[in-house]
Amino acid sequence: MADEQGLTPRAQDFSAWYNEVVLRAELADYSPVRGCMVIRPYGYGIWENMQRALDGMFKATGHQNAYFPLFIPMSFLEREKEHVEGFAPEVAVVTHAGGKELEEPLVIRPTSETIIYAMFAKWVQSYRDLPLLINQWANVVRWELRTRLFLRTAEFLWQEGHTAHASEAEAEEETLRMLGVYREFMDDWMAMPPVLGRKTESEKFAGALRTYSCEALMQDNKALQAATSHNLGQNFARQFELKYQTVTGGEDYAWNTSWGASTRLVGGLVMTHGDDVGLVVPPQLAPIQVVIVPIYRSEEERTQTLGAADQVAAALRAQQVRVHVDARDTVKPGAKYFEWERKGVPLRLEIGPKDLERGQVMAVRRRELEGLARKEPLPMDAVATLVPQRLGEFQRALLEAARRRREENSYRGIESYDRFREIVEGPGGFIYAGWCGSAACEAKVKEETKATIRCLPFEEFRTPEAPTRCLVCGGEAKHEAVWDRAY
RNA sequence: CGGGGCGUAGCGCAGUCCGGUAGCGCGCCUGCUUUGGGAGCAGGAGGUCCUCGGUUCGAAUCCGAGCGCCCCGACCA
Structure with a gap:
């Protein structure tokens, strides 16, 4: 630390500043287990206020809370191919219990789609049982190689909503509704205004049809994915035999959605409002x-x-x-x-x-x-x-200041890749530019600049004059994309 | 898992090059005086110097191995 009482200034070392704020404001502390953290009472108080607000909004949109187990049979996770491929590298597995080796290893949930839809399959028979709207508050474990307090820890707290619907349109509506709930929460409670949009194929949730996200801009101009909402299509329903009888007497797989936000939001709060004196908590969330x-x-x-x-x-x-x-x-x-x-x-x-x-x-x-x-x-x-x-x-x-900062650090109408690199490698920020839709162009930018497509923004966030050319290859732009380096 | 840094009192560090039995600031405890932006004085408590092994009469210091943490990269809420 710069001196024993002050903090390292943000401009000098943002990362050091962040760690010091979290520790000195007594939000959290390092645990004896690598990559894990202890959330201290003051930090937990902020999280409790977040929970209370979100929980109320979930209930107001018709959801009920439930609780599913921490342990998931390995075979469940393996059923959805993309899903297991996405999570396999980071799952923790229990092989022994009760003094014996288990017949089937148990995965500690990295997320609960598999076990929840397996249960939904038991509960849903007819279209009259739909929609099924469930949320759970839980801890999950993802064995990350590199961790940071609140932003990425091996174990974290979150909520995961899981729903089943009788039509794709209804599932899509739910997916977007909950994205909107997160947005409202971030605006009204966190004063951390996000940009909303759809994720590209390479960035979407493993096993989803489509993923949408709320992307917030931190003070160091890196993006933070603050919440995600997924239209899972029938991918999980097929694997877990989540079927229902339709109005006409036929049979169909249900359409699922899932959506989540985690204690990472606390880190976002710190990096949105904090200053060189320390933390700043918006009144709505302040313990x-x-x-x-x-x-x-x-x-x-x-x-x-x-x-x-x-x-x-x-x-x-x-x-x-x-x-x-x-x-x-x-x-x-x-x-x-x-x-x-x-x-x-x-x-x-x-x-x-x-x-x-x-x-x-x-x-x-x-x-x-x-x-x-x-x-x-x-x-x-x-x-x-x-x-x-x-x-x-x-x-x-606070909301006004955060919104202004986000816009001041957003760059629109960028057509030259050189200019793009100047921004990414210089000040950073949300860069709006055309994209042809090819994974190759996306990958090239990531490899060369570490910037990724944070989302394909919704209409209201787009630039009035749509880009016509792909930033990378110069081909026809199919989308306007928001690029930035991210947490 | 690669690169860098660091493990010495609760916290931040000095001491390590050049071996000689551990120190500074903050914090903590007691007392008195203080109290409108981090109080002063006096007294005091507190340390397996990350671990194990080696060299040596003697190791925080030299050598070897291991462990842990932080930062930067590859992967990710």
Whole structure:
């Protein structure tokens, strides 16, 4: 670290900065097991808020939670060819249990399509049993060679939605609906606005017909795939005999979708809003939205300011504000400021003798954002109404700032491959360019620049004037693609 | 799995080249004074120097092997 109290500046070493923020804000810690991490209470608090929000949205769109086992028979995974090929290198396998070698090895789920659709097959007989809309919150294991806190760990927490439908159109609608849910979550809760689009064949989920994703742009201008939604077609249904009787009495395989988002989102949050002081958590997801720091000298002042702090806290809690009073007597106010800023608490209220005299509290925002004063006094008797407003403003300003940063670092109308390379190898960012649709052109760019097609963006994200030529071969452009290096 | 770096007190590090029995800052504990942006003074606790083996009268230091972690690359939510 640059010095013992500050962090390595982002501009100097983004990667080091990221690790330091995660550790120093007490989001997570390294575990004794290589590639795994311990999510600490503060980090888990953010994840719990994410879960709560997403879970509510899943329920609102008709899904129910269930839980499927961690262990999957090896033979299940092997049934879908593309699927097993995609995951084989990274699965962990249990070969021994109960002191004996198992007859059939058990895979620790890298994802649960196989076991879930095997169960769906038992539960679905008729079109009347469809759609079946299930979600599970679970841990999964993917034995990655190279890991990073939150962004890629051997074990991670996520949710995986799995649905079965009676028609391809319905499955496609569901796939896009859930992509939209993720988008709404990222906009409204995380203030991390994604670009939506379809994945290319080489980037799609192993076993899917089509994959869609939400791609967010981090502060180092690398892309983060933040959520994916897959139309699985009938691929898994065929392998697991997930059949149903149609309205007309015939028989057909069900159409499946799956969609997921993981604790990786926490890493995205850090890399979207954090600054050189530390973490910045959007109010909607902050475990602590407001921290109150009393300031005093004498014992009498201590009693008074702490009393006022408790009163303000109670008034805010009545407004559903998550508030913490830092009443520690052994730490000076300045030290508390730094600590809570490092942890990204959106709003701090300072209450000292001078404030009490004036009947006010001093409010300080975590980050300076356009149009919003960093410090302002709030009348004591209006705190309960003003603080929720300030939190809302801060949330909106974070989204606005993130959106602006994304657009400022997006490049459109790039036609020359040399120019493309200049951007990728220089500042980086989302590069919109034409693509002929050939895997060869896609692979060439990846090999030469490490940039990949993050997605083929949906209409609303596309450039008004569609590219006509493929960035790589100069042939006719079939799509506009968003390229970038990615996490 | 290749390249680089690093393993010494809870954290960050010095000491290693040139062997002589372990130190600095932060943090922690006690007391007093402090408290509006990382407090001061005094006292104190805390270390199998990653592991194993070798060389030596003597190893944190030299030699060999192994393990672990971080960063960069190939593969990936």
